[in-house]
Amino acid sequence: MRIVNISIIGFGAVGQGVARSILSKQEYLKKEGIDLRVVGISDSKGSEINTTGIDLKSALLRKKQKGSVGSNNALDIIGDVEHDIVVEATPTNINNGEPGLSNMRLAFKSGKHVVTSNKGPLALHFNELKEAAEDNGLFFRYEATVGGAVPIFNLVHETLAGNTVFGMEGILNGTCNYILTRMSEERMPYDLVLKEAQELGIAETDPAYDVEGIDSAIKLVIIANSIFGLDSTYKDVDVTGITKITPEALELANRNNYVVKLICEAREGKLTVAPRLVPKRHPLAVGGTLNVASILTDLAGRITISGRGAGSIETASSILSDILYIVRNS
Amino acid sequence: MIVSMTLELKDIPGQLVLALSPISEFQGNIMSVVHQHDEKTPRGTIPVQITFEIEHSVLNKLIDRLEKSGVKVARVGEERLRSTVSVILIGHIVHSDMGDTIDKIDSTGFAEVVDMSLSMPAIEKTSSAYLVINAIGEKELGKALDIMREVAGKKDLLLIEPIRLNSVGS
Numbered sequence: 001m002r003i004v005n006i007s008i009i010g011f012g013a014v015g016q017g018v019a020r021s022i023l024s025k026q027e028y029l030k031k032e033g034i035d036l037r038v039v040g041i042s043d044s045k046g047s048e049i050n051t052t053g054i055d056l057k058s059a060l061l062r063k064k065q066k067g068s069v070g071s072n073n074a075l076d077i078i079g080d081v082e083h084d085i086v087v088e089a090t091p092t093n094i095n096n097g098e099p100g101l102s103n104m105r106l107a108f109k110s111g112k113h114v115v116t117s118n119k120g121p122l123a124l125h126f127n128e129l130k131e132a133a134e135d136n137g138l139f140f141r142y143e144a145t146v147g148g149a150v151p152i153f154n155l156v157h158e159t160l161a162g163n164t165v166f167g168m169e170g171i172l173n174g175t176c177n178y179i180l181t182r183m184s185e186e187r188m189p190y191d192l193v194l195k196e197a198q199e200l201g202i203a204e205t206d207p208a209y210d211v212e213g214i215d216s217a218i219k220l221v222i223i224a225n226s227i228f229g230l231d232s233t234y235k236d237v238d239v240t241g242i243t244k245i246t247p248e249a250l251e252l253a254n255r256n257n258y259v260v261k262l263i264c265e266a267r268e269g270k271l272t273v274a275p276r277l278v279p280k281r282h283p284l285a286v287g288g289t290l291n292v293a294s295i296l297t298d299l300a301g302r303i304t305i306s307g308r309g310a311g312s313i314e315t316a317s318s319i320l321s322d323i324l325y326i327v328r329n330s
Numbered sequence: 331m332i333v334s335m336t337l338e339l340k341d342i343p344g345q346l347v348l349a350l351s352p353i354s355e356f357q358g359n360i361m362s363v364v365h366q367h368d369e370k371t372p373r374g375t376i377p378v379q380i381t382f383e384i385e386h387s388v389l390n391k392l393i394d395r396l397e398k399s400g401v402k403v404a405r406v407g408e409e410r411l412r413s414t415v416s417v418i419l420i421g422h423i424v425h426s427d428m429g430d431t432i433d434k435i436d437s438t439g440f441a442e443v444v445d446m447s448l449s450m451p452a453i454e455k456t457s458s459a460y461l462v463i464n465a466i467g468e469k470e471l472g473k474a475l476d477i478m479r480e481v482a483g484k485k486d487l488l489l490i491e492p493i494r495l496n497s498v499g500s
Contacts, residue, residue: 248450249460249490255447255460265493276491277491277493278493
């Protein structure tokens with residue numbers, strides 16, 4: 001049995017999803033010969049540390065009942081607790097990347113691999129972080145940052161190794177996709193569908209981050225830097241959101257066998273997020289909250305993958321997969 | 331421009347190459363060749379229909395070259411408006427002079443707005459329009475889209491273009 005010690009920094013929906021996934025996958029991990037131990041968990045209010053492994057069930061319960069995983073604040077988990085992998089699952093901050101950015105820098109400095117779902121630091125300092133990992137001989141895995149459960153980076157870097165990727169088009173924001181799908185199918189105006197999405201918890205109270213295309217643009221930047229080797233930031237993306245789209249426009253599109261989708265496009269070094277006409281039968285024309293990415297390569301041609309782009313367990317799926325990748329390759 | 335030509339070739343070997351190579355030499359992009367060996371003309375020649383894209387300025391030189399090499403050019407026609415794109419415009423389309431928007435495309439000579447549906451839900455609300463633009467070739471269609479982008483920008487209209495990755499590298 002190989003003991004792998006990890007920490008979970010940020011215990012919101014994603015962090016808790018990771019804990020739940022580890023709990024539900026005990027049998028699987030045992031079969032793989034891996035004893036995955038969470039030695040530290042921290043949230044915005046406190047932390048818990050146990051070098052022989054935290055009881056995840058009671059940690060989840062404490063979080064549910066008291067709103068925090070623990071009251072221990074004396075130790076800095078990343079810097080001071082001996083472990084292998086830091087799961088950085090703090091919320092995305094697009095202004096300065098914090099606290100994720102400092103967490104990741106510290107992790108690499110103290111010799112720990114990083115697996116993250118946090119888009120902020122990658123959208124702002126992708127190449128710096130990538131180099132910090134490489135310089136220290138560590139892994140930096142971020143499948144969960146883009147497309148939730150959809151394995152875009154694994155697909156390109158591992159499965160399609162050897163291919164040259166010409167371009168990528170995709171739907172990377174489930175909230176916008178839900179709103180456009182509902183507007184189109186029910187012929188409802190934007191404001192009404194947005195309210196419905198907010199009631200369902202699909203859209204945030206402040207929806208600007210999603211509907212103005214910001215979230216899509218951040219994900220596109222991460223793709224551009226990771227897959228196309230660019231050194232881009234959010235400012236390099238030409239962004240148009242979906243707030244101006246009318247039900248009449250969707251109806252006109254529908255009558256002519258098109259749907260309108262908020263498409264992220266990376267092509268010839270240019271990054272664009274904009275509503276676009278997609279032929280109804282095109283693989284990019286997925287509905288509901290689904291995400292999709294279509295990659296055009298020289299050898300494999302076009303490859304399209306689609307799946308759930310958000311959700312606690314779905315995102316944890318990508319994180320767990322990244323953890324196992326590191327375990328198997330280190 | 332895209333040109334379709336009917337050529338008449340002598341029924342001896344090597345004639346098709348004789349007809350096609352000048353087109354390539356003038357940087358023409360051959361799109362289709364229909365060579366019907368069993369359909370001879372009363373003159374005993376074999377008709378070939380060729381469609382290709384070529385710069386307008388070299389078309390006459392090409393015809394001269396073909397005739398000189400013994401290939402009879404029986405018919406030359408311009409294939410107009412072969413490329414097509416659909417777009418949607420959202421905004422105060424009518425108040426921002428739709429006629430002028432269409433004119434800007436039509437006046438190019440290489441592209442035209444060939445279809446338009448307009449939806450205006452209420453006077454104060456924004457309207458939406460679906461437009462089909464045809465052009466004589468892909469390059470010209472790209473230019474027409476550039477014009478649409480500029481006009482939409484100036485008139486504060488949202489332009490929804492189709493996805494386009496299909497054409498990259500393929």
